[in-house]
Amino acid sequence: MPFGNSHNQLKMKFSSEQEYPDLSKHNNHMAKVLTPALYEKLRSKQTPSGFTLDDVIQTGVDNPGHPFIMTVGCVAGDEETYEVFKELLDPIIQDRHGGYKPTDKHKTDLNPSNLKGGDDLDANYVLSSRVRTGRSICGFCLPPHCSRGERRAVEKLSVEALGALTGDLKGKYYALKNMTEAEQQQLIDDHFLFDKPVSPLLLASGMARDWPDARGIWHNDNKTFLVWVNEEDHLRVISMQKGGNMKEVFNRFCTGLTKIEELFKNKGHAFMWNEHLGYVLTCPSNLGTGLRAGVHVKLPNLSKYRQFEEILKRLRLQKRGTGGVDTAAVGGVFDISNADRLGFSEVELVQMVVDGVKLLIVMEKRLEKGQAVEDLMPAQK
């Protein structure tokens, strides 16, 4: 909760045992790591803005599990959360991000010319290509914890910065609370509009407070570059287009992001980043690159192949329904994207998606013709 941790003083009057949450039916990363001893050690701490341990874990306490994925079960309220509560968050990060150690360093690479290929994914199978990430602005609390004043300041700053983009990136901002009916319908038709979160994972962490105050959508005139303001993160940056030209999508992504970062710097605001965690975002699952590069791809045969899950695992890819993380696939069309976020650079992750999806399509074509695919089984990346 925002505005100080005066509440934390109240909790300290009770013993740690009395306050410790009941996690016996829970299955998320937080529940796997938190112990009574660790809770006792960390519960009196707070970040400079007043975010406390209970604030970090509330979403994990309220949401024991998820049908499709192992959820993280905690969030950050500000940049310092990852430092003050590192004894809880480091093991969670390690578990979630494939063994990433507290001493590891994360590399950032937003140079699109380092990507090999990716401009020719078969459009008979790949319906659309998309790359997204998030960015947080230094000096402001994150969505679970920010006050209305802070959130509005983030919006104002973002609108000014985005307003300075030119060329094919030039665009317009639509504040959620001022949108006309016509604008709203257009954004829905373009699949751009985000709505108040309904996922209890997000609601329980306080991210939907004061909706729709200071939330909005910016997109360029070409509708290929999109920024969400104050949804789950300060900014979510999305580059997308129909078809299989992932290279072009990634080019625009990198160009746009770099320009935006420069514009923010000109206003005296950097993005939250450090050499250990990379880009700092609200959910620990999005640390590092915060990048999810994916395609909507038709794999009706491959998805029924008994080794489908194993293939994805080896390629370091994950599948989702075309409705997003909380949905199942419909009609053989899947959202396939990188499973990793931290410990690999942006270029490396997009490369994995490009190479992986190419292989999946080859296998799909084989199975269509009734041919075997065992010889194509990839090695673990």
Added chain:
Amino acid sequence: MKSWLKDESQTRSTFIWRDLVCFYRVQMASSFARILSSKRKVGILSLVGAGSLTVGFFLNREQHVNAGAHVRRIYPASAEYPDLRKHNNCMASHLTPAVYAKLCDKTTPNGYTLDLAIQTGVDNPGHPFIKTVGMVAGDEESYEVFADIFNSVIKERHNGYDPCNMKHPTDLDSSKIRGGQFDVKYVLSSRVRTGRSIRGLSLPPACTRAERREVERVVIDALAGLKGDLAGKYYSLTLMNEQEQQQLIDDHFLFDKPVSPLLTCAGMARDWPDARGIWHNNEKTFLVWVNEEDHTRVISMEKGGNMKRVFERFCKGLQEVERLIQEKGWEFMWNEHLGYILTCPSNLGTGLRAGVHVTLPRLSKDPRFPKILDNLRLQKRGTGGVDTAAVGNTFDISNLDRLGQSEVQLVQTVIDGVNYLIECEKKLERGQDIKIPAPISQFK
């Protein structure tokens, strides 16, 4: 101590000094509140009675109002003021920028703030059927510390009742009830509910897990002491087995995690289902919900039209539970201006909703039905509760008012009113005309 108070109200001290002073004062004020409910002081409580408790709270008022622990504020109140232009709830009607600026830096001794209190009203602009209150209390002191907004909201919601200069009558003497046995051709069931809060522990929007568990412990300890037709059993939501759960669902007793955003935005569903549960007597006519929207919700009900008996059991059960918690040094939150203190301002006073499920096929189609209800100080709901519309011809009819009249008065109002409605229905059956009754006066 006094000079610190004066300083505090005049200047905004440096961070470190203020933090130390506030931390100390928070400790002091909190332990004062605890002393009131401490087991050791049971003797003193029974000696001096409710009067000096009110005095004690009045003495403490100065401390509460200034007992702000450190409130992190980088932006001025004007930058934090919520956008309420599309809102239609009681909070939005009365929270002006000036009131917000006055209260936004204050906290209760437990650390509850204005922003926490109004969050539900900011997040929920309106409701299709009713004008919602739009704010909640996090503890007993909220009603004092944030009186400037609560009093206006209370006045609007409770028909002009002014907490500053009016007193609320409490009367749980069921022998005063006249009549109260309805014609079962029309009345399917009768029910009376209220809530009670345990003094010294924060309310559901703000309570910590330990506090919530303490509420559960205190309440089930007391309920275990009930005897005779009130003897019963507690079913904890975390421990209940499949069979018990199914039985409770079949009995229409089971409450589930709130889905209404009015409640979830206020933080009442945190840590679900920890320390939540249902207690009921063996005869299934007296039921207590623990840690749902209030510390306790107490319900007396039965099929048929014997409202008098329902209310008798209600009063007896409530008084017994109160006696049992007092034996252990606890008491209910109550004061002479606001009556029983509950989470939502709409439930202050008696917190009482006495109602029936009644079939009125002809009357419900008569265009005068709403006006008749209004004049009788009654409200209709669907049989699914406040967020539902009526289905068919069966309605949930109950009292509109909560504060400013006693329990006996409100139940009598329902009895007299429902009798009138049944008379109207019978008249329409016989082809006779009905009359809109004269409006009943409020605040008897």
